[in-house]
Amino acid sequence: DSGVTQTPKHLITATGQRVTLRCSPRSGDLSVYWYQQSLDQGLQFLIQYYNGEERAKGNILERFSAQQFPDLHSELNLSSLELGDSALYFCASSVASGRTEAFFGQGTRLTVV
Amino acid sequence: GQQVMQIPQYQHVQEGEDFTTYCNSSTTLSNIQWYKQRPGGHPVFLIQLVKSGEVKKQKRLTFQFGEAKKNSSLHITATQTTDVGTYFCAGRNAGGTSYGKLTFGQGTILTVHP
Numbered sequence: 001d002s003g004v005t006q007t008p009k010h011l012i013t014a015t016g017q018r019v020t021l022r023c024s025p026r027s028g029d030l031s032v033y034w035y036q037q038s039l040d041q042g043l044q045f046l047i048q049y050y051n052g053e054e055r056a057k058g059n060i061l062e063r064f065s066a067q068q069f070p071d072l073h074s075e076l077n078l079s080s081l082e083l084g085d086s087a088l089y090f091c092a093s094s095v096a097s098g099r100t101e102a103f104f105g106q107g108t109r110l111t112v113v
Numbered sequence: 114g115q116q117v118m119q120i121p122q123y124q125h126v127q128e129g130e131d132f133t134t135y136c137n138s139s140t141t142l143s144n145i146q147w148y149k150q151r152p153g154g155h156p157v158f159l160i161q162l163v164k165s166g167e168v169k170k171q172k173r174l175t176f177q178f179g180e181a182k183k184n185s186s187l188h189i190t191a192t193q194t195t196d197v198g199t200y201f202c203a204g205r206n207a208g209g210t211s212y213g214k215l216t217f218g219q220g221t222i223l224t225v226h227p
Contacts, residue, residue: 002155033215043156043201043217056214090155092215101146101158102203102215 003027006091006105014113018079021108025072025093031055032074033102034066037088049074050096081112115140117204119218127226132189134221136202143205145178145185146215151198159187182207192225199223 003026013019025032034046045058049068060066063081068074078085088109092102116139126132136145144163148156160169162178162185169176175188185202199220206214 002157035217042219043203045214045216048214058214058216092156101161102156103158104148104155106155 002103002105004091004093004103004105006089006108008108009106010109010111012111012113013081015081015083017081017112018077019081019110021076021078021089021091021110023074023076023091023093023105025074025091026103029093029095029103030072031094031096031100032068032072033092033094034060034074034076035090035092037090037107038086043090046076078110083112086110086112115204115206115214115216117202117216117218119202119221121221122219123222123224125224125226126192128194129191132192132196132223134187134200134202134223136185136187136204136218138183138204138216140183141207142182143207145182145205146203147176147185147187148201148203148217149198150201150220154198156201189223192223194225194227197223197225 005024007022030051033048036044046060048056063079066076088107090107092104094100094102118137146161147159150156166180167178173190177186199222201220202218203215
């Protein structure tokens, strides 16, 4: 158990809908990362927050947004969902933003039908 | 932007054979990390390399960081069936506005035949 909690574990929704994925980092970790893993695309970095502020941004679509709350949990919002958004979404956390390892949650498997 | 390339994409070996995966970054890295993801699981941290030319060993695994801090390798000696999984390298930018960004390579999927 990495200590990172993601909910829900599975999500099935229709095209055009909006979903929210939730992540609770390990106790004491200030940094949260979101990654998308598709079958043929490895781990694509979406966005990183550090202590409530956006720290780095990757190839995150405009239809996607995220935030980190004062209690350090984070949410990833996906809207106007398309079939191609079906993937595993991982959240990871680390103590700081630099030279520290990232601990991954179990992931949320999103299926858009 | 920063790109991290990893080869090979797939590797099939017989149990007992050695295995190596290589990682190359388009930019100089602050550090590089290696992760292993078992089938159906999530990435799990293996090790971090920080210094130029650094070599670290974990039992049958040997990790190297290049002198220019732009490439790295993971070598497994005498593979076992428990080594099956996808091995990812992940690099952090050496500076700039995306300092914290952890960019993963595409991963190498290792299959070990008993």
